[in-house]
Amino acid sequence: MSIITLLTDFGTKDEYVGLMKGVILSIDPDATIIDITHQIDPQDLVQAAYTITSSYTYFPKGTVHVVVVDPGVGSDRAILALALEGHIFLAPNNGVLTLLLREGRVESLVHVDNSDFFLETVSQTFHGRDIFAPIAGRLSKGLDIHALGDQFNHKNLVSLPLRQPYLSEKGEWIGAIVWIDRFGNLITNIDQNSLDKFCRANPQKKILFQIGDHKITGLSRNYASVKAQSPLAVIGSRGYLEIAINCGDAGKYFSAQKGDLVRVSLTG
């Protein structure tokens, strides 16, 4: 019993994901393959980095996670195999593992270049099918990660320049929208811990959230704690601050876009 997850920007309108699964099953017919999502915005490494980091712990240890958001496919960018916290990750060396490497303990980091485990013919445009899938199938069948290639030097890891929330001169905590989900919820890069810390500094004050000119007072426990069609701020399921509309679409309501700022302040 072995689980392989797939996280890509391939979408579902083409045969790309299906072919990866065909290749995996040709090697490991017993693999259980789970789609995390294939709707990462094309080439959006930041969103992929957040998604894999908040996802992998919900799978059993031993799971092989394949992350293919890979604008450099066919170039000389390396492919990495990473063993971390009992899970294995396959991804291009393009920064998509940046957040993960910060949060978990690295057990091994390997440069995948043993072409014995690739498909016989490797295209220049679809390594998901020709390299990642057959490697994932071998790993899920029990191949040792060190068979894939030499150790990779941490110094050569590409790191994403991830925007972090920061304290403004006025004392506001300023974050940004990282992702707008299916419901239109605005997911920020402000995590629960730093928000708690920010509030504890002035426990007698009220918390105020601002997006554009819109203000929201107080943190709600859940979507249904305000009236339908009303805005709210809530800690979402990834552990980050979200701006939402109960039974509505905050993305449309605020005409918000990825990258827009969200400001947090204490008042009263």
Place this chain on the structure above:
Amino acid sequence: MSIITLLTDFGTKDEYVGLMKGVILSIDPDATIIDITHQIDPQDLVQAAYTITSSYTYFPKGTVHVVVVDPGVGSDRAILALALEGHIFLAPNNGVLTLLLREGRVESLVHVDNSDFFLETVSQTFHGRDIFAPIAGRLSKGLDIHALGDQFNHKNLVSLPLRQPYLSEKGEWIGAIVWIDRFGNLITNIDQNSLDKFCRANPQKKILFQIGDHKITGLSRNYASVKAQSPLAVIGSRGYLEIAINCGDAGKYFSAQKGDLVRVSLTG
């Protein structure tokens, strides 16, 4: 061998569905998980109610069906486990089971509140991952439904105010569009049996369908029984009247929307 189906409004652009599957497989690695759909319009309980009712019989008895269209997540709305016609259903008590309860025989109805079976940390915004998924995994491994909590009183069931077709003063049978499918087919709430009964009242007359100002005469056997790009009325695969365009998109053709009326009359 156990099957779990998922029916949600989570969409597929986020990791939400993938995480539910990770949690299920962490508990029951042998579960076969099937997506019915995740594209229910956000918070559309009516569409979810129709979909689960016309879907479950195509799965083997013993299947666990998880229905998460749940605008009240984190509030005090109850979570229900329902055994009906040899299948098990997990859903919030928000009316999404209304149609199912009318059509099948209830074997058990339980209030899911034994938190021993939840994830250790339960978020306020994603019970699909934190409660529904682990419960589904336990049920598919054979846990007795009564271990989940006490019997739930039928009187406390939330019921959806579902629009029913009705007879107008002029003697027209008036229904509404419940759903517009991928092909643009307009699926109504007029079922085959009531349509048959309506027609049999005047067997020598012709049947006429009206949507807005457009008229369609006669019921077609299938899409291909009219010319390409022509409108038709047909009994769809759910057993309900559909208005369609052969090789076309009736939603666009008629500028139709969910809730629009469809009128049936006898003529000639």
Place this chain on the structure above:
Amino acid sequence: MSIITLLTDFGTKDEYVGLMKGVILSIDPDATIIDITHQIDPQDLVQAAYTITSSYTYFPKGTVHVVVVDPGVGSDRAILALALEGHIFLAPNNGVLTLLLREGRVESLVHVDNSDFFLETVSQTFHGRDIFAPIAGRLSKGLDIHALGDQFNHKNLVSLPLRQPYLSEKGEWIGAIVWIDRFGNLITNIDQNSLDKFCRANPQKKILFQIGDHKITGLSRNYASVKAQSPLAVIGSRGYLEIAINCGDAGKYFSAQKGDLVRVSLTG
């Protein structure tokens, strides 16, 4: 261990694909079901023909491939079972197998009409659920293809009038866009072999690609071999010429549509 692939134009917003899987698993609980894609444009037989042809070889021999793009559902169009190169294909007799039949060796071609293997009630609008799915489940359990019906006469095969690239009077090689993928890559019907042959005729000349008034010189090895946001021509993962934008969307950039011409010439 048996694999069934599904390739349809059903989309994923309705329960249609889920019900096919429920029916398959009711018959063969051990089947592994893989979605190739369900986002074929409605009724687009050409795209389905290309997709199944460039997909099936990535699955193990013995796989059952179910292709349901079927505008004639419920009419008297036949349903075919085809054994070819060690794989089995189920599809309507509407041309969707045209390309496959050209490229592989036919082992058997059978007219599926033994209704013993259909669902008890067969609708007029959803043979995917009522005929294709139960037949696929039987085949994956080992049923002999000849149990499904008599041999089908090749003369009665419907053939798609597929556009082929051709040489213009000016000596240009003229192809067309067959599909625009998730990334906006423009996939043409010009395959690598004919392109090679065309170039070898004048090896000292440079190759030039034209789409509308836009010109691209030279064939790139991969997307990343030009600057971000720049156009390129490349052999895609299906083995056909693609026009792409590195880290961009060629469909939007060129306002391109399926059917638009792509012209190849030799210059200098």
